[in-house]
Amino acid sequence: MAARPLSPHLTIWKWGPHMLVSILHRATGDGMALVGLPVLLYWLGSLAAGPEAYATFLEHANSWYGMVLLVGLSWAFFNHMSSGIRHFVMDMGAGYDLDVNKRWSIGSILGAVVLTVAFWAAVWTL
């Protein structure tokens, strides 16, 4: 295919929250698909395999790298969820005004962090 002129890419735009939320949506989604789903299957598979296999799973899950992975995946879940809800709203044609779009972008990123902290606080205390 002939070399065609490309539209300006990442380097030329002034960064804004709407760009970050879009990039994070793809990164968290593909990250969960490639890393989170194997973890989900390991969890279900070790439960099905019996107590010894599940004990090995818990050993990994409770180690420092397991906690980093699980907290990271839970943040990816809540971030993808909140920016996904933003997508549902925008699918209806709402939220395209610049200031509204910017506010909801920041809200979806912050909301995900709040949900992640609240989730782990609830798991560890309740």
Add this chain to the structure above:
Amino acid sequence: MGNGTTIGKVRGLGSSGHGSHHWLLQRFTAAGNFLGGLFLAVTFIALPDLSYETLSAWFAKPFPATMVALFVISVFWHARLGLQVLLEDYVHTPGNKFTLILLLNLAAFLGAAFGVLSVVSLVTHQQSLTQADVQEQITQTLQGMMGGAGAPGGAAQ
């Protein structure tokens, strides 16, 4: 680029006509992931602990087992659609793109089948365990009625 003519479609250019189907399924499965993910999150918070005994008993119950099995199907379907878009955006060589999407489909079905069968095996294991427990209880009761003579472990006390 193809302009929607027959020869354009043969060459793989222009619209394939499946875009809105892909788009809708991405949203249907997103709703499924939302419900299933929240169910799992609430489960992790509400269960007293995440030990083998607690989790294997909980996920053998009809409603949790159904929710997790459906969640597995929904997330793998959603991931298949999402990773397909990733490949279409960044893999430009037609042969490589075709091969990777083929492998993606195989991997998605493999993962979903493994997850669902794990849930099924949890359910059947729990049922067999319950029957074994009942049989053990009956045996112990019978031994008790016969005076407990020769009961295992009795002599050591």
